[in-house]
Amino acid sequence: MSTLLNFVFVFLVCLCSYSEASPALTEAQIEQVGKAMANMCISSSGVQRSLITKAMTGEIEDDRKLKCFFGCIMEAVQVTKNGKMQPEVLKRRANAMLPKTMREMILPTIDSCSHIENEDKCELAYSIVKCHFSVNGKNPFFFNF
Numbered sequence: 001m002s003t004l005l006n007f008v009f010v011f012l013v014c015l016c017s018y019s020e021a022s023p024a025l026t027e028a029q030i031e032q033v034g035k036a037m038a039n040m041c042i043s044s045s046g047v048q049r050s051l052i053t054k055a056m057t058g059e060i061e062d063d064r065k066l067k068c069f070f071g072c073i074m075e076a077v078q079v080t081k082n083g084k085m086q087p088e089v090l091k092r093r094a095n096a097m098l099p100k101t102m103r104e105m106i107l108p109t110i111d112s113c114s115h116i117e118n119e120d121k122c123e124l125a126y127s128i129v130k131c132h133f134s135v136n137g138k139n140p141f142f143f144n145f
Helices: 002-016 027-045 049-055 064-076 087-097 100-113 121-136
Strands: none
Touching (some): 027 049, 049 064, 064 121, 087 100, 100 121
């Protein structure tokens, strides 16, 4: 759990350093933190890396461990709370923290997928990832494994 707290700390430090002139995080920083978080979530979910690799191209298996991997990532970065997405929070964070190309990719997903609800965090995350691919067909996590 201390690894998750480290990610949250880095996330908050970056958010506090945000200025209007540039986003708080660079693509390289997002990829670095994302890969470390993915490794943590791979470990906690027990998912096979091959399923994640396929999922990042849009070939998403109906696999409980994969769903829980997505749930772990989304919970760690607070995409979801109490069985639903947090669209207003996500839009503020995207606008404050993401480079323009990433914002342009993720904002339509927030608008199109925020209606999805499920008390099961794994199923919720799985549905959001599937919705994201139906909206724009690109890897929603901004990094590769």
